[in-house]
Amino acid sequence: MVKRANRKKTYSTHASEELGDRAQDYLKKDHLTSENYLRDSIEKAANHEVAFIDFLDTPEAMAAKKEAKAGDGKTYDSLEDLWRDLNA
Numbered sequence: 001m002v003k004r005a006n007r008k009k010t011y012s013t014h015a016s017e018e019l020g021d022r023a024q025d026y027l028k029k030d031h032l033t034s035e036n037y038l039r040d041s042i043e044k045a046a047n048h049e050v051a052f053i054d055f056l057d058t059p060e061a062m063a064a065k066k067e068a069k070a071g072d073g074k075t076y077d078s079l080e081d082l083w084r085d086l087n088a
Contacts, residue, residue, distance in 0.1 A: 011042065 015023075020034070027037055044050050056065070067073050076082040 011038065013038075 024034055027034060041050075064073075074085070076085070
């Protein structure tokens with residue numbers, strides 16, 4: 001007899017309909033549902049098997065990181081000064 005997992009916790013998330021539809025279409029190619037994918041992802045995280053994605057690895061972000069490490073970034077005395085510079 002197959003032992004079934006005791007499921008006592010539910011997770012939910014929010015996404016646009018368009019994003020959800022695109023994800024479901026992609027997952028269908030591997031015969032997965034979003035529910036299966038999320039459950040498998042949670043299991044992998046619990047087992048420390050997750051390879052994290054660095055979302056800040058764009059060329060712009062990498063250049064900003066390099067600038068900050070070199071101490072070449074700007075500093076501001078106030079949030080107002082920052083906004084003034086950003087809106088200039």
